[in-house]
Structure formats: structure tokens, C-alpha cells
Amino acid sequence: MTVCWHETPILDPxxxxxxxxxxxxxxxxxxxPLGFARLKPCALLGAFDDQNRSLRRSFVDGHLPVARRRTGGGSLYVDAGTTLMVAAMPxxxxxxQTLTALIAMIGEVIAKTLRDQGIPAAFTAPNDITDDGRKRGSVFVxxxxxxxxIEAALLFAIDIEALMKTIKLPLEKLSADGLLAAAQRFAPIGGARPSAVAARVYPAMAAALATxxxxxxxxxxxxAVCITPLPPCGDELSPDVSAFLKTPGGVLxxxxLLDDGVVGAARIVGGVQCAGANDLRRLTMAMTGVSLDELExxxxxAAPGDALGFDRTDLAYLARLCVERQGLGERLGIPGDAERVTLYSPRRDQGFLDLLADVGALLLPYCAKPTWCKWRHRDGCPECGHCAVGEAYRLGRERGLPVTTITRYEHLHMVLAQLRAAGVRAFLGVCCTEFFLKRDYAFIEGGLGALFIDIGGDTCYTLRAEESAYRGQFTAEATLDPRLLERVLRLSDTHYPSIQNE
Ligand code: SF4
Ligand code: SF4
Structure with missing residues (x-):
């Protein structure tokens, strides 16, 4: 057995x-075999990722080819600055070796090789190569x-603007104070001379793997390889109900699709890694024909036992979240509306109705107030009748819920701490799903349960303005749906009339 290594010309995706x-x-x-491959610019989807959730389709469609790799993990923007290290072994x-251990082993070999070449690098679990917290590459197996x-994306040079336009980065990786701040989250391996550095690194990497x-x-x-025409980005199945769960291994x-309370078809996607190429497909097959009562x-x-950063209990909880959402949709009367309501239970022990029973505050985002309103950047609202936020204030106050406009990120921390100190167990919050996904640690730290109602319109994530938004300087208006808020609050009136009397 020999490590046979090569470098490809720039390939068509x-x-x-x-x-x-x-x-x-x-x-x-x-x-x-060990190859160092480079591709013409494209979006390279992880094996299990959903292009609608990971790619900015408005930019990609008709502009950039989309290829899919066999390994899982996050989707990538790839151009000639990224080398895809591809290897296989029996x-x-x-x-x-578990998947986690193998990824760590490969990651350590890559990081050490870079260090030996005078390039600072460390392996950072679950699967990144970093320098002082900034990303140099990722490992997929x-x-x-x-x-x-085994595949690794080695970032010798990065086109940050193309990356940001292509990929909806799933974690707290973007900063929209501009490309400069986003660029600071990455540390290209190649510095000012990517090709010369790559020419040094490739043989060193081959020698390290052989050792x-x-x-x-x-x-x-x-x-020699054949080029297969890539299918256009298609729209995929429209589910009856969906749920998501953020795990250390990515968002699942x-x-x-339901047929009278029974799963007709299931799909599990995400920028996640499972040991077996067919593990998630097998699991979805095991879900088909199962009633919602039995789904968890x-x-x-049937869940796979070897995955990176999530396990069987996460998948089972994801199923429970879906069942909870379906139940909420039935109660709301319009199933699609439940897709805009997200449950957050820190100990995973409360369903929608449990959380509704515990709701002791209503939190609203400043971004849903009109830009001309003098209350936009202040807590409070005199309910002047000119926007939906005023209606939300009225609905909350009618039920005796303290209502707060969150004006910036630090304010959220402070309000959550105050609510916890006051003995509040859960709150009803209005915010964009992206904020919940990217800043979930604020809620984890807060320790409170929550029901989140998604906002519509342009969010600061779609406009790539998170950093200014966290400081309370987002200038676009998101839309809040007071009709949905009222229907959720009415559920608590129906099931827990005591909230009104507190
Ligand atoms: S209802 Fe409140 S938030 Fe809306 S415009 Fe009037 S004062 Fe501003
Ligand atoms: S992250 Fe931006 S769009 Fe989302 S709720 Fe906060 S201010 Fe609004």
C-alpha cells in the first residue's frame, strides 16, 4: 500500500x-489515493445539505453551478483559491475509529503539516482547521x-464577497459591517502567494499522511474524469410540517409529508456529517408509515449511532419538535402558521402548551417598528395605532404580560436576566429565525423557555447587516404579524385562562 498523490488541473464542477x-x-x-483538486467557481453542497436552506438562491440561480459532494458537512463556495484534498482508504x-475520532485524526495531520511549513494552524472540533479562531479549512469524512x-477544504485564498453572496452561513460567521469584518473570520493559508504556498503544502501533506x-x-x-451536466437548482418537496434543531454538528x-396523521415521506437535511452515506436516508425510510404518536x-x-456533533437523542427530539408543531398547527387552525412559531425548551421537557402556560413576558424587536417612529430605538410604545407593534403591545398588555422592545443585543441579555430574576419561566418572543439560530447561546444562557414567532420582510440577515442590527442600527423594517400573535395568545387564553388574571 502506497500513498499515491496528485494535483489536478482546475476542473469543471x-x-x-x-x-x-x-x-x-x-x-x-x-x-x-490523495488528490489536491481545484474547481472553477461553484457552490459545493454537502451530501445531506438542502440547497434552499444553505444557498442564497437569488444570487446562485443562473449564475453559479451547484455540485454536490459525497461527504456531509456544510456547503461551500469553491473557486480556484480553495483546494479540495480528497483521499480514500480501506x-x-x-x-x-468513530467518525468524530477519524475527523480529529485527519484534522490533526493537516494542522501539524501546516505548522511544519511555518503556517500557524490547529484542529478545532468538530471539524475545522483554524488559526487563532479564524478558519483555514474544514474536514469531511x-x-x-x-x-x-476523506475530503478537506483548504482555503489558500478566499473571495469573501462571492462566499457571502453564495452561502447562507449557518452559524455566527458573518458580520455585515462589511466584507472586512467577515474576512477576519477566515485565515487564508496562502497569504499573498497562495500558489507558491500550495506547491509546498501538497507534497508535505502527502508525506505526512504516508508517515x-x-x-x-x-x-x-x-x-481522467468525465464531466456530468449539473442539474439546475430545483425546488424540492413542500412539506406539511418541518422542524429544525441546532446541534454542535450543525443545524438538522x-x-x-403527512397522510392522515401518518408519515407519508420524510427528509432529514442539514450541513451535518454522518458516518454512513445512507444513514439518514435509512432513517427517513424507517419513519415512513409511522404515526406521529409513534414517531419519536x-x-x-432507527437513528444512526455514529455522527458528528449530534446523536440519536437529538434526532428523536427533532421528531418531537415536528410533532409539536403539527399539533400547534391543528390548534391554530391554519397549519402553515405553525411553521412560523418555534419552540425553545432549554431542558427539552416542555411542549408548546407547557410553554404557553409558563409565558410571563412578551419581547418584540425594534426592527418591526417604523423607521420614522420616535419609539423605534426605545423600549415602549404608546399604541398610536400606526403599526403592528402597537397592536402587539395592546395584545400583550390586555393579558397582563409585560411587553419589552428589545433595542440591541446587550439589552436582550439584560432583559432575559431580569425576567429570570423575577421568576418568569418562559416568554413569547418575536424575532427572525436567523437570529434565533445564530444567537441561540443568548437564550441558552438566559435559561428561559420561549416561543418565537418569526418576523417577515427583509431581515438584517437577508440584507447582511447583522452587526449594525445588534447595535440597534438596522434601518429596514421587518414585518410582525399581529394576527398570528393574537391567535397564539388566544390559545393560552383557551387553555390557561389564568394568564389573563395574573
Ligand atoms: S404603534 Fe407604537 S411603535 Fe408603532 S408607530 Fe405607533 S408608537 Fe411607534
Ligand atoms: S436579527 Fe435583525 S431582523 Fe432579526 S429580529 Fe433582530 S434586528 Fe430584527
């Missing part, structure tokens, strides 16, 4: 699938039959 096949085929012949070489397919496998490295020609989404148990029994 439509050739990447066949390139992965060629690497796997070479591995099945007994060697460890599973027998790492018989008892999947089992394909008897082979382990790790106690063998030699030889350079070869790249395999579950979409269900069925998921717990």
Missing part, C-alpha cells in the same frame, strides 16, 4: 462527482461501502 468515483476506485485497488485501516472517503499510515508517498498523474432539519420512538430506534 460537473467533473467532481466522477473525480470522487475515480478516487474511491483507486482505493479499492489497494492504494491510498475501512480496515481504521477499524474501530464518510464511509462509502468498504472505503473511507501516519507507515508507508511511502509517490506522485502520480491525476485520473426534518421535513414531513421510531426515530430513537
Amino acid at each position: 460537473g467533473a467532481f462527482h466522477d473525480y470522487e468515483r475515480a478516487i474511491l476506485e483507486q482505493a479499492s485497488a489497494g492504494d491510498v 475501512r480496515a485501516l481504521a477499524p474501530r 464518510v464511509w462509502v461501502g468498504d472505503q473511507i472517503l 501516519r499510515l507507515t508507508t511511502d508517498a509517490v506522485r502520480q498523474s491525476p485520473p 432539519y426534518l421535513d414531513l 420512538r421510531a426515530v430513537l430506534a
Whole structure:
């Protein structure tokens, strides 16, 4: 067994699938192929990712080819500045390694090789190569039959503007104080001379992998590959009900098509990594035909045991969130409306109705107030009758709920601490889903349960203005739906009339 390494010319994105096949085929012949591939600009989806949730379609469609890789993990914007390191080896070489351990092992080899080349780098779990917290690359691994397919995105140079336009970054990675601040979250490996640095790093990486496998490295020609026409970005199934769950391994989404209380079809997607290429598909098949009452148990029994940063209990909870949302939709009378209501239970022990029973405050975002209103950047509202926020204030006050306009990020922290100190167990909040996903640690720290109603219109994430928004300087107006807020509050009147009397 030898590590046979090569460097490709810049490939058409439509050739990447066949390139992965060629690497796997070479591995099945007994060697460890290792390629350094570069692609023309494209969006490269993770195996399980949903393009509608991860790509900014308004920019990508008709502008950028979209290819899908065999490994999971987050979707990437790739151009000639990114090298995709692709390797495969027999599973027998790492018989008892978990996915997490294998990714860490590969990540450590890459980071050490970079350090040996004088480039500061560390492996940061779950799967990043970083320098002082700034990203230099990511590692993705999947089992394909008897082979382990290893891929790493090595960021030798980064086109931040193209990246930000292409990918909806799932975590707190964007700053819209401009491209400069976003650029500070990345540390390109190549500095001012990416090609020269890459030419040094590739053979060093091959030698390091060979040393790790106690063998030699030889350079070869790249395999010949076919270009497959890439399908246009399609719109995929419209689910009856969906739920999402943020985990250390990424955001998991579950979409269900229902047939009279029974799962007709299921889909689990996200920029996540599972050991087996078919693990999530198998799980969704096990969900099909199962009644909603039984869904959580069925998921717990069939969920894959080896994944990065999430486990069976996360998948089972995701199923419960979907069932909860379906129940809320039935109560609201318009199922689609429940998709705009998100449940947050810190200990995962409260459903929608439990949280409604505990709601002791209403929090509203300043961004839904008109830009001309003198109360936009202040807490409070005299209910002048000129916007939906005033209506929300009226609905909350009618029920005896203290209502607060959150004016900036630090204000949110302060209000959550005050509510907790006052013994409030849960609140009803209006904010965009992106804020909840990216800043969930504010709520985790707050320790309170919450029901969030999504806002509509332009959010500061779609306009890429988060940083100014956190400081309370977002200048666009989001839309708040007082009709939905009222219907959610009415549910609490129906089920828990005591809230009105507190
Ligand atoms: S209802 Fe309140 S927030 Fe809306 S415009 Fe009037 S004062 Fe401003
Ligand atoms: S993150 Fe921006 S759009 Fe979302 S709720 Fe806050 S201010 Fe509004």
C-alpha cells in the first residue's frame, strides 16, 4: 500500500462527482489515493445539505453551478483559491475509529503539516482547521461501502464577497459591517502567494499522511474524469410540517409529508456529517408509515449511532419538535402558521402548551417598528395605532404580560436576566429565525423557555447587516404579524385562562 498523490488541473464542477468515483476506485485497488483538486467557481453542497436552506438562491440561480459532494458537512463556495484534498482508504485501516475520532485524526495531520511549513494552524472540533479562531479549512469524512472517503477544504485564498453572496452561513460567521469584518473570520493559508504556498503544502501533506499510515508517498498523474451536466437548482418537496434543531454538528432539519396523521415521506437535511452515506436516508425510510404518536420512538430506534456533533437523542427530539408543531398547527387552525412559531425548551421537557402556560413576558424587536417612529430605538410604545407593534403591545398588555422592545443585543441579555430574576419561566418572543439560530447561546444562557414567532420582510440577515442590527442600527423594517400573535395568545387564553388574571 502506497500513498499515491496528485494535483489536478482546475476542473469543471460537473467533473467532481466522477473525480470522487475515480478516487474511491483507486482505493479499492489497494492504494491510498490523495488528490489536491481545484474547481472553477461553484457552490459545493454537502451530501445531506438542502440547497434552499444553505444557498442564497437569488444570487446562485443562473449564475453559479451547484455540485454536490459525497461527504456531509456544510456547503461551500469553491473557486480556484480553495483546494479540495480528497483521499480514500480501506475501512480496515481504521477499524474501530468513530467518525468524530477519524475527523480529529485527519484534522490533526493537516494542522501539524501546516505548522511544519511555518503556517500557524490547529484542529478545532468538530471539524475545522483554524488559526487563532479564524478558519483555514474544514474536514469531511464518510464511509462509502468498504472505503473511507476523506475530503478537506483548504482555503489558500478566499473571495469573501462571492462566499457571502453564495452561502447562507449557518452559524455566527458573518458580520455585515462589511466584507472586512467577515474576512477576519477566515485565515487564508496562502497569504499573498497562495500558489507558491500550495506547491509546498501538497507534497508535505502527502508525506505526512504516508508517515501516519507507515508507508511511502509517490506522485502520480491525476485520473481522467468525465464531466456530468449539473442539474439546475430545483425546488424540492413542500412539506406539511418541518422542524429544525441546532446541534454542535450543525443545524438538522426534518421535513414531513403527512397522510392522515401518518408519515407519508420524510427528509432529514442539514450541513451535518454522518458516518454512513445512507444513514439518514435509512432513517427517513424507517419513519415512513409511522404515526406521529409513534414517531419519536421510531426515530430513537432507527437513528444512526455514529455522527458528528449530534446523536440519536437529538434526532428523536427533532421528531418531537415536528410533532409539536403539527399539533400547534391543528390548534391554530391554519397549519402553515405553525411553521412560523418555534419552540425553545432549554431542558427539552416542555411542549408548546407547557410553554404557553409558563409565558410571563412578551419581547418584540425594534426592527418591526417604523423607521420614522420616535419609539423605534426605545423600549415602549404608546399604541398610536400606526403599526403592528402597537397592536402587539395592546395584545400583550390586555393579558397582563409585560411587553419589552428589545433595542440591541446587550439589552436582550439584560432583559432575559431580569425576567429570570423575577421568576418568569418562559416568554413569547418575536424575532427572525436567523437570529434565533445564530444567537441561540443568548437564550441558552438566559435559561428561559420561549416561543418565537418569526418576523417577515427583509431581515438584517437577508440584507447582511447583522452587526449594525445588534447595535440597534438596522434601518429596514421587518414585518410582525399581529394576527398570528393574537391567535397564539388566544390559545393560552383557551387553555390557561389564568394568564389573563395574573
Ligand atoms: S404603534 Fe407604537 S411603535 Fe408603532 S408607530 Fe405607533 S408608537 Fe411607534
Ligand atoms: S436579527 Fe435583525 S431582523 Fe432579526 S429580529 Fe433582530 S434586528 Fe430584527
